[in-house]
Amino acid sequence: xxxxxxxxxxxxxxxxxxxxxxxxxxxxxxxxxxxxxxxxxxxxxxxxxxxxxxxxxxxxxxxxxxxxxxxxxxxxxxxxxxxxxxxxxxxxxxxxxxxxxxxxxxxxxxxxxxxxxxxxxxxxxxxxxxxxxxxxxxxxxxxxxxxxxxxxxxxxxxxxxxxxxxxxxxxxxxxxxxxxxxxxxxxxxxxxxxxxxxxxxxxxxxxxxxxxxxxxxxxxxxxxxxxxxxxxxxxxxxxxxxxxxxxxxxxxxxxxxxxxxxxxxxxxxxxxxxxxxxxxxxxxxxxxxxxxxxxxxxxxxxxxxxxxxxxxxxxxxxxxxxxxxxxxxxxxxxxxxxxxxxxxxxxxxxxxxxxxxxxxxxxxxxxxxxxxxxxxxxxxxxxxxxxxxxxxxxxxxxxxxxxxxx
Numbered sequence: 565x566x567x568x569x570x571x572x573x574x575x576x577x578x579x580x581x582x583x584x585x586x587x588x589x590x591x592x593x594x595x596x597x598x599x600x601x602x603x604x605x606x607x608x609x610x611x612x613x614x615x616x617x618x619x620x621x622x623x624x625x626x627x628x629x630x631x632x633x634x635x636x637x638x639x640x641x642x643x644x645x646x647x648x649x650x651x652x653x654x655x656x657x658x659x660x661x662x663x664x665x666x667x668x669x670x671x672x673x674x675x676x677x678x679x680x681x682x683x684x685x686x687x688x689x690x691x692x693x694x695x696x697x698x699x700x701x702x703x704x705x706x707x708x709x710x711x712x713x714x715x716x717x718x719x720x721x722x723x724x725x726x727x728x729x730x731x732x733x734x735x736x737x738x739x740x741x742x743x744x745x746x747x748x749x750x751x752x753x754x755x756x757x758x759x760x761x762x763x764x765x766x767x768x769x770x771x772x773x774x775x776x777x778x779x780x781x782x783x784x785x786x787x788x789x790x791x792x793x794x795x796x797x798x799x800x801x802x803x804x805x806x807x808x809x810x811x812x813x814x815x816x817x818x819x820x821x822x823x824x825x826x827x828x829x830x831x832x833x834x835x836x837x838x839x840x841x842x843x844x845x846x847x848x849x850x851x852x853x854x855x856x857x858x859x860x861x862x863x864x865x866x867x868x869x870x871x872x873x874x875x876x877x878x879x880x881x882x883x884x885x886x887x888x889x890x891x892x893x894x895x896x897x898x899x900x901x902x903x904x905x906x907x908x909x910x911x912x913x914x915x916x917x918x919x920x921x922x923x924x925x926x927x928x929x930x931x932x933x934x935x936x937x938x939x940x941x942x943x944x945x946x947x948x949x950x951x952x953x954x955x956x957x958x959x960x961x962x963x964x965x966x967x968x969x970x
Contacts, residue, residue, distance in 0.1 A: 597899070598959035602637045602646060604910035605630060605952050612653035615949050621656040623667040625734055628679025629953035635685050636960055647689070650682055654695070662697025669705050672721035677702045678734040684741050703742050706735060712780045715754070716761045723923060725781040727762050729774055733804035733811075740812035755812055756822030762805075763829050766793055771853055772836035776801040776934055777922045786922050786934040794922055794934030797852040800950070801920075803869025806833050807957075810876040827882055834883045837870050838890045846897025850917055851939050859940045864902040864915045868954035871895050875961035879968065888965070895962045898955065913955055916948035 605615075612631055613621035631650040638646035657665045667676055680702040687695035710718040712725060717735060719728045736755050743751035765778040777794040779787035786794045809830055816823055840852050847867040849855040874891035877883045902914050919927065920942050926932050930941040 596963075598637055598956050598963060599641065600911055601913070601952060601956050601959065602634060604906075604912070605947075605956075606645075606649055607908065607910045608947065611656070612649055613656045621653070621665065623657055623664050623676060623679055625675045625678040626949040626953075627653055628682060630949045630956075631679070631682045633953040633956035633960075635682055636957060639685075640960060640963075647685075651686055651690075654682060654686055654698075658694050658698050660694065662694040662701070664698050664701060667701075669701070669708075670721075672705065672709050672718065674709065674717050674719055674731045674734045676734075677705060677738050681738050681741065684745055699742065702738065706739060712761075714761055714780075715757055716780075717758060719777070726777055726779050726784065726922070727765070728777040728922065729762060729766065729801040729805040730776075732758055732762060733808035736808050737811035737815075740815040744815040749817075752816060752820055753822070755816070756820070756826065759809060759812070759829065760822065760825050765791075767832070768797075771797065772832065772839055773797040773852055774802050774805060774833070774836075784923060785931070796934045796936055796939060798920060798934075798939055799848050799850060799852045799863055799866025800869060800917060802833065802837070802852065803866045803873065803954070806830070806837070806873030806877075807869050807954075809833075810873055810880070810882065813880070813882070830877055830882050834874060834877060834887055834890075837874065838887060841890055841894065842897075845901050846893035846895075847901055848894075851936050854936060857936065860936075861940065861944065862901055862915060863917055863944075864898065864913055865917060865948065865951040865954055867894060867898055867902070868951060868958045871898065872954060872958040872961055875958065875965050879961060879964050891962065891965065895958060898958070902951075912946050913948075913951045914946045916945055916951040918943040918945045918948060 609615050612627060615627055615630055631653045634646045634650040638644070659665065680699055683695045683699045686692070687699065710721060710724070712718065712727065716727045717731060718724055719726050719731045736758050739751055740755045742748060743755065762778065766775040768775060774797070775793040776796060776798045779792045782789050782792045788795070809826055813826060840855070841848060842855055842862065845862055847862050848870055849860045850863040850866065851857070851860050854860050871891055871894040874883070874887050874894065878888055878891060904912050904914065906912055920939055921932050922934055924932055926938060926942050928941045928943070930938050932938055
C-alpha cells in the first residue's frame with residue numbers, strides 16, 4: 565500500500581516539476597529545490613530503504629539522513645507523503661515489540677544512533693510506543709558505549725580510543741533531543757562535553773580548521789605521536805560537526821552554561837569555512853585547504869553540509885550577517901556545479917565522495933591514513949544519500965534565509 569501511494573505521489577510530483585520547469589517559472593524553481601530533490605529521491609527509490617540500491621532494509625545513518633530530510637520537508641510543506649516516506653523506512657525495520665532489525669548494540673557503533681532522530685517525530689505524530697521503545701534502546705547504547713578517559717565516545721568499538729568529527733553528528737543531536745523530550749536535564753552536560761572535547765583535541769589554530777579524528781592512545785598509524793590527531797582536513801567531517809552543533813542547539817536550553825562555548829565553536833568553524841570557500845565556484849574541495857593541489861576536487865556532500873550549517877546558524881542568529889553571502893554563494897555553487905537535470909524530470913547530484921574514514925584500507929585499497937592521497941582515492945559517485953540528504957536540508961535552510969530577506 566505504501567509503495568502504491570508513493571508511486572501515485574511521484575507521478576503527480578513529476579508533472580508538477582515539469583510545469584515548474586516551464587518558461588516563466590524560474591522564481592518558483594529557485595525557491596523549491598528542497599522539494600525538487602526530495603521528489604527526485606523518491607522517484608529513484610520508491611521505498612526509502614532502497615537507497616544505495618540496497619536489496620533489503622538496514623539500519624544506517626545514511627538512510628536516516630535522507631529520512632530526516634524528508635521529515636523536515638514535511639514540516640515545511642505539510643505534505644503527508646514526505647512523512648509517510650520516512651515512516652516507511654522506520655516501519656521496515658522496527659518490529660511490533662520495538663526492536664530494531666539489523667541493529668546490534670554490542671558493536672557499539674556511534675553511527676547507529678543517528679537514524680533514531682526521525683523516531684522523535686514519528687512518536688510525537690503517531691503515539692506508537694514502538695518508536696519510543698526504539699528510542700530508548702538507542703539511548704541505552706549511549707549509557708554503556710565505550711569512552712575515552714575524558715568521557716568522549718569512541719567512534720566504534722572496533723576503533724578504540726578514537727573520536728571522529730563525524731561521531732558528534734551521529735550521537736549528540738539525538739541525545740540533546742532525548743534530554744529535551746523526556747526531561748533528562750543532566751544529559752545536556754554530556755552532549756556539550758562531546759562537542760567541546762573534540763574541539764579541544766582537533767582544532768588547528770594555524771588553519772582555522774578541524775582535523776578529522778583524534779586517537780587518545782596515539783597507537784593508530786594515522787595518529788600524530790604528540791597530538792593524536794589525523795593529518796588532514798576533510799570537508800565532510802567538518803560538515804558533520806557543524807551540522808551536529810546547529811541541530812543540538814535546537815534542544816539545548818538557552819540558559820545552559822555550555823551554550824556560549826558551542827556558539828564560540830560555531831563562529832570559529834564558520835570562519836574557517838569562509839576562508840576556504842572556492843572563490844570561482846562558491847563550493848568547497850574534498851581536502852578543504854588544498855584546492856590548488858592536483859587530484860583534489862570540488863565535493864558535494866561537504867559543500868552541502870557547510871551550506872546547511874551556515875544557513876541554519878544565520879537563521880538562528882548564531883553567526884553574524886557577514887556569512888550570508890558565503891551561504892548563498894555556496895548554495896548557488898552547488899546548483900551550478902553539482903546538479904544536473906534528467907530526462908524524467910528528476911535531478912541528480914554529482915561529485916560525492918562515496919566513503920572515507922580512518923584505519924584499515926579504503927575501497928581502492930589505499931590505507932585510510934587521513935592523508936591527501938587517501939581522501940582523493942575513494943570513489944566519486946552520484947546521488948549518494950550523504951549528498952542528497954544534506955542538499956535537501958541545506959535547501960530548506962536557504963529557502964528560509966531568502967524568505968527573511970524579503
